[in-house]
Amino acid sequence: MVSKSFTIKNKMGLHMRPANVFVTAMTKYESEIFIQFGGKKINGKSIMNIMAGCIKCGSDIVVECEGPDEEAMMAEVSELIESGFGEE
Template sequence: MTEQIFTIIDEAGIHARPATVLVQAATKFKSDINLEYKGRRVNLESILGVLSLGVVKGGQIKISATGSDEIDVLKELNETLKNQKLID
């Protein structure tokens, strides 16, 4: 398992548009990918799951991946978070 912690900088937190982009990026991979926030964990391939977490600005999220392409998952999602201006 590979995991990384990120701090969200967007004023609106993780809202619908960037959540959709994150989910689309996650579905490309074979690994099981989870997003954790405030002790709650959801599958990153579920848009409703991601939105249900209510991640706000300053919130720390943990993305974890387990599987054959787990390293690539975190590289891609790190870039996606940066491109969506959710992290620095």
């Protein structure tokens, strides 16, 4: 398992569009992905769970990836989050 901390940068947080970008990117991987936020463990391949997490701009999250392609998955997660999901 690999994990990494991030701060959400895009102004609207993980609203519908970035949540969709995130889930679409992650579903191509075999590994499981979870987002730790606000005492919750959120399934990173479920758009509804991500939306329900209410992750706003400035929120600190921890992303955990576990499985055969976890390193590649985490690399793409890092790129997506650090780029602000292309919204900036």
